[in-house]
Amino acid sequence: MCLGIPGEVIEVDNETPDLAKVAVSGVKRNINVGLLSDDPPVSGDWVLIHVGFALSKIDEDEAAAALEFLNDLGQSYEDELAALRDSQIE
Known part of the structure; x- marks a missing residue:
């Protein structure tokens, strides 16, 4: 399963x-x-x-709702986070 996950922008290069x-x-x-x-x-x-890749901008409430939903998915979300940890875009 492929998921879109919310992230907060810390800084733009x-x-x-x-x-x-x-x-x-x-x-x-x-x-x-x-x-x-x-x-x-x-x-x-x-x-x-x-x-x-960032697909769209979302507001903080939408991000919180998506994170709550993703946490409820359990292993699928953990797999997506593991893939993110292993990725490197430079």
Whole structure:
């Protein structure tokens, strides 16, 4: 199962604006935010992430609801977090 997971943008890389550092359930990773070039995220924004790409910006309430749902999924969500921990976009 593939999941979109919410992450909070910590910082956008000024030298490579298509990359941003996000925090997802304690895991911090660089993700590609190039798909959001019409409305680029800034620090503090929430984004929906799938396979290392931010697909859309979401608000904090939507992020909290999604995280609650994902936590209820159990192993599928743990597998997605493990894949995120193992990924590296630079």
